Amino acid sequence: MADTKEVTTPIKEVDRVTIRFAGDSGDGIQLSGSQFTLATARLGNDLSTLPDFPAEIRAPAGTLPGVSSFQISFSENPIFTPGDQPDVLVVMNPAALKVNLKDLTDGGIIVANANTFVPANFKKAGYDSNPLEDGSLKAYRVIPLPITELNARALADAPLTKKEIDRSKNFFALGVVYWLFDRPVESTVEWVQDKFKRRPEIAKANVTSLKTGYNYALTTEVFTSHYRVRKADMEPGEYRNITGTEATALGLVAAARLADKPLFYGSYPITPASDILHELAKFKQFDVRTFQAEDEIAAVCATIGASYAGAVAITGTSGPGLALKAEAIGLAVMTELPIVIINVQRAGPSTGMPTKTEQGDLAMAFNGRHGESPVAILAASSPSDCFTMAMEAVRIAVQHMTPLILLTDGYLVNGAEPWRLPDVEELSRIRITQDADPETFQPYGRDPETLARPWVTPGHPGLEHRIGGLEKAEGSGVVSHDPLNHERMVGLRAEKIARIAHDIPELEVEGERSGDILVLGWGSTYGAIISACRQMRTEGVRVSNAQLRYLNPFPRNLGNILSRFKLVLVPELNLGQLRDILAARYPGNRYMGLNKVQGQPFKIGEIRAKLEEILETGVMV
Amino acid sequence: MATISETTPAPSLTRQDFISDQEVRWCPGCGDYAVLAQMQKILPQVGVARENFVFVSGIGCSSRFPYYMNTYGFHSIHGRGTAVATGIKCANPNLSVWVVTGDGDGLSIGGNHMLHTLRRNVDVKVLLFNNRIYGLTKGQASPTSEHGKHTKSTPVGSIENPINPVSFAISAEATFVARTVATETKHMASVLRRAADHRGAAFVEIYQNCNIFNDGTFEDVTARDVKSDRLVVLEHGKPLVFGKNSNLAVRLHNLHMEVGPLDAPSNGSHLIVHDERASDPTLAHILGNMRWPDYPECIGVFRDVRKPTYDELLLGQIDQAQSAKGAGSLQDLIHSGDTWTIE
Numbered sequence: 013m014a015d016t017k018e019v020t021t022p023i024k025e026v027d028r029v030t031i032r033f034a035g036d037s038g039d040g041i042q043l044s045g046s047q048f049t050l051a052t053a054r055l056g057n058d059l060s061t062l063p064d065f066p067a068e069i070r071a072p073a074g075t076l077p078g079v080s081s082f083q084i085s086f087s088e089n090p091i092f093t094p095g096d097q098p099d100v101l102v103v104m105n106p107a108a109l110k111v112n113l114k115d116l117t118d119g120g121i122i123v124a125n126a127n128t129f130v131p132a133n134f135k136k137a138g139y140d141s142n143p144l145e146d147g148s149l150k151a152y153r154v155i156p157l158p159i160t161e162l163n164a165r166a167l168a169d170a171p172l173t174k175k176e177i178d179r180s181k182n183f184f185a186l187g188v189v190y191w192l193f194d195r196p197v198e199s200t201v202e203w204v205q206d207k208f209k210r211r212p213e214i215a216k217a218n219v220t221s222l223k224t225g226y227n228y229a230l231t232t233e234v235f236t237s238h239y240r241v242r243k244a245d246m247e248p249g250e251y252r253n254i255t256g257t258e259a260t261a262l263g264l265v266a267a268a269r270l271a272d273k274p275l276f277y278g279s280y281p282i283t284p285a286s287d288i289l290h291e292l293a294k295f296k297q298f299d300v301r302t303f304q305a306e307d308e309i310a311a312v313c314a315t316i317g318a319s320y321a322g323a324v325a326i327t328g329t330s331g332p333g334l335a336l337k338a339e340a341i342g343l344a345v346m347t348e349l350p351i352v353i354i355n356v357q358r359a360g361p362s363t364g365m366p367t368k369t370e371q372g373d374l375a376m377a378f379n380g381r382h383g384e385s386p387v388a389i390l391a392a393s394s395p396s397d398c399f400t401m402a403m404e405a406v407r408i409a410v411q412h413m414t415p416l417i418l419l420t421d422g423y424l425v426n427g428a429e430p431w432r433l434p435d436v437e438e439l440s441r442i443r444i445t446q447d448a449d450p451e452t453f454q455p456y457g458r459d460p461e462t463l464a465r466p467w468v469t470p471g472h473p474g475l476e477h478r479i480g481g482l483e484k485a486e487g488s489g490v491v492s493h494d495p496l497n498h499e500r501m502v503g504l505r506a507e508k509i510a511r512i513a514h515d516i517p518e519l520e521v522e523g524e525r526s527g528d529i530l531v532l533g534w535g536s537t538y539g540a541i542i543s544a545c546r547q548m549r550t551e552g553v554r555v556s557n558a559q560l561r562y563l564n565p566f567p568r569n570l571g572n573i574l575s576r577f578k579l580v581l582v583p584e585l586n587l588g589q590l591r592d593i594l595a596a597r598y599p600g601n602r603y604m605g606l607n608k609v610q611g612q613p614f615k616i617g618e619i620r621a622k623l624e625e626i627l628e629t630g631v632m633v
Numbered sequence: 634m635a636t637i638s639e640t641t642p643a644p645s646l647t648r649q650d651f652i653s654d655q656e657v658r659w660c661p662g663c664g665d666y667a668v669l670a671q672m673q674k675i676l677p678q679v680g681v682a683r684e685n686f687v688f689v690s691g692i693g694c695s696s697r698f699p700y701y702m703n704t705y706g707f708h709s710i711h712g713r714g715t716a717v718a719t720g721i722k723c724a725n726p727n728l729s730v731w732v733v734t735g736d737g738d739g740l741s742i743g744g745n746h747m748l749h750t751l752r753r754n755v756d757v758k759v760l761l762f763n764n765r766i767y768g769l770t771k772g773q774a775s776p777t778s779e780h781g782k783h784t785k786s787t788p789v790g791s792i793e794n795p796i797n798p799v800s801f802a803i804s805a806e807a808t809f810v811a812r813t814v815a816t817e818t819k820h821m822a823s824v825l826r827r828a829a830d831h832r833g834a835a836f837v838e839i840y841q842n843c844n845i846f847n848d849g850t851f852e853d854v855t856a857r858d859v860k861s862d863r864l865v866v867l868e869h870g871k872p873l874v875f876g877k878n879s880n881l882a883v884r885l886h887n888l889h890m891e892v893g894p895l896d897a898p899s900n901g902s903h904l905i906v907h908d909e910r911a912s913d914p915t916l917a918h919i920l921g922n923m924r925w926p927d928y929p930e931c932i933g934v935f936r937d938v939r940k941p942t943y944d945e946l947l948l949g950q951i952d953q954a955q956s957a958k959g960a961g962s963l964q965d966l967i968h969s970g971d972t973w974t975i976e
């Protein structure tokens with residue numbers, strides 16, 4: 013917590029706070045996190061959140077693999093990441109402490125449920141003695157609270173079982189944290205009352221727990237002070253907190269609506285992409301047709317079929333699934349049908365670390381098919397940007413008649429941030445030209461500007477035609493093995509993708525338009541990069557930053573921008589896949605990588621440290 | 634562009650309307666020609682406008698079929714025709730969608746999609762051209778090749794057991810399952826016609842001769858001089874009587890079939906009256922499994938039951954949601970959940 017200043021009351025004003033809630037999967041951690049988020053959003057802070065789920069569905073209680081957590085960072089200034097290090101750790105058991113302590117800032121606050129720190133539990137977490145008592149946490153401010161006991165006492169008269177009473181202890185803890193950060197409890201009270209409408213006794217117990225926790229912190233002086241984060245200066249409008257998954261799903265629904273077509277989503281269960289399927293399956297009233305396929309290949313092939321028959325057709329997956337879909341994507345390239353393939357990247361290769369994030373699939377998106385097989389590629393840069401990029405993906409795919417890969421990742425889809433809601437009236441319609449005259453119709457005739465072929469779907473009399481994976485004669489689309497025709501068609505397919513550059517925005521640079529260092533990222537590294545660069549610019553460092561969201565083709569001004577900087581630093585959660593492409597495509601510039609493959613997003617501090625190292629070692633000279 | 638012809642009355646079409654301008658490229662004498670000819674003959678009778686037919690295929694000799702039909706057509710990739718067809722049907726259930734596949738395409742590389750397309754009861758008609766060999770890749774053993782079969786990939790005999798396509802389809806709960814022979818053109822035409830009228834997943838196995846790589850593979854049962862004693866033609870509501878002089882019968886004895894003279898004493902077995910509409914597919918399954926030389930082989934419709942199709946149910950859920958909640962408003966959707974306002 014930087015910039016602490018005393019005010020007359022025991023309230024300290026701080027500009028940014030990062031809190032992590034951690035406990036067993038059964039401790040209601042995600043619920044506490046989302047409630048705290050809502051209360052914080054209502055107060056007008058800018059915020060960013062990230063949950064962390066255990067890889068196992070039901071790891072044994074109290075063990076290290078069973079720990080789940082939720083981190084929120086909130087501020088009076090614009091923020092772009094869920095925070096590098098928590099200032100406050102709320103732990104519901106010893107395992108949660110063990111797993112998360114290494115991330116806590118020096119001098120940070122630990123709020124612990126002391127009732128769970130009994131030998132059986134702290135031994136299960138790998139502690140020999142009670143860490144709350146053995147002095148090992150000297151570097152932190154430890155607030156042990158007998159939460160289970162206090163909560164049970166508060167609910168002694170409630171008509172509930174011991175188990176039910178115990179389950180509401182997370183609301184007690186939440187009440188304590190609400191007081192600590194001066195949040196009103198009302199939004200959570202309302203939520204509980206609505207959620208447990210049919211179980212009023214549970215609603216009442218949860219509210220009692222919440223308020224008791226709050227009052228306990230207020231009256232017992234276990235904390236020497238509490239904190240306030242002022243309202244952020246946010247653009248006026250209506251907001252909601254949104255995860256990358258929700259934003260992706262909404263973007264797809266909106267795009268299909270704007271294109272006036274049914275939405276087809278074909279997908280096979282895979283972490284972390286499955287949530288898109290679950291989300292879309294709720295939207296049947298929007299004519300969303302979800303298809304849970306028998307495998308990844310069926311998912312993409314059905315998507316191609318749906319596109320052929322006239323739906324806005326999407327398939328979603330994660331890395332291993334993209335590998336399986338490769339052959340069929342080639343079919344979509346050859347048949348020039350619009351499909352969007354969403355790849356929620358995760359740490360690979362193979363099964364890798366399914367719940368952990370990575371940007372390892374850029375090279376596969378570019379090259380992972382046989383033959384000369386170009387597709388358009390986009391990447392979302394933040395949870396709410398998934399909405400924009402999902403719509404862009406559909407727009408580009410259907411207007412340019414091409415498969416398109418949209419890259420997101422585990423960090424983006426699970427993370428959440430406030431999203432200023434767009435006015436639907438202002439979203440532009442997705443125009444699709446399907447004009448075809450039976451007299452002159454050519455299945456592989458092309459729009460002179462975009463080179464897109466017409467999207468003529470079955471059901472139109474007089475336009476019956478055959479398409480398929482065999483090479484097509486230019487124009488007529490009949491099967492052709494003519495050598496020169498093949499070369500022309502390969503060229504046309506590549507040129508069609510290249511021309512998308514005229515239909516996407518130019519890359520924007522933040523900071524000086526030319527200079528010493530440009531930090532160029534792509535996709536989800538946006539938050540860490542922009543935060544680090546803004547911080548350093550306020551400290552007087554000359555560093556600019558830009559984030560690629562359109563990767564194939566690149567924005568038309570990219571080459572020019574790169575040439576205006578002495579050094580281009582490319583942070584990526586892989587070993588340098590974008591850097592290699594840039595070096596090949598735009599030689600003559602000086603590139604440096606910042607690469608991390610730990611299944612974790614970049615921290616702001618890591619980008620800063622690299623920049624500081626560059627400045628100190630004088631690489632620039 | 635003209636509008637989707639849901640309402641366009643089917644004009645009177647002829648066989649000629651379904652012949653495309655593409656030169657047919659199968660080997661002379663290939664069994665595929667007969668299927669193509671019968672298909673082009675029956676489609677004008679189906680009462681569906683030409684633009685509402687889609688032929689989908691995977692890879693293999695049979696998968697060239699869509700190019701020769703003057704309808705909409707999609708020649709996809711190896712084994713995936715059924716998956717592509719499923720997507721087509723989800724996007725536009727008004728279309729009459731046909732999948733043309735072979736024993737390798739449909740039961741080896743595409744076996745998984747076949748299983749799931751059938752068990753979902755997607756309203757597509759699957760024609761599986763069974764020639765017990767890989768033709769296009771020039772003569773390897775296929776999943777229907779007989780145990781011990783000598784092919785290029787099994788020079789000293791196949792060590793695998795073949796799949797029985799009809800048995801597979803019945804196990805997958807296809808709602809229409811039939812078998813016919815490419816050389817029995819009348820029979821084939823009637824089976825194709827029945828498949829065309831079926832709503833739901835229809836599976837038709839066609840014994841098809843590959844005269845280049847597996848000539849005469851079904852001769853034992855289909856040859857002119859033996860067929861009447863070795864093929865049992867299934868007819869709904871009729872007893873399973875066959876033979877040159879209609880003197881042989883298939884009887885059920887416990888859980889297996891017995892074949893013998895029609896007038897043989899019953900001996901605890903009983904004559905079967907064929908019931909395509911039986912909801913329990915067990916008998917159909919036993920009939921499908923009858924194989925020469927142990928048994929005569931059955932052709933005709935094994936099973937024809939009506940169940941809700943995948944596409945009906947899919948669209949039904951959408952209709953239901955729309956009548957319960959109204960056709961969704963995008964503005965409301967975006968503004969749903971916990972929202973707040975910054976002034």
Ligand code: SF4
Binds near residue numbers: 664768
């Ligand atoms: S190889 Fe066999 S199946 Fe293929 S076209 Fe020739 S005869 Fe027909």
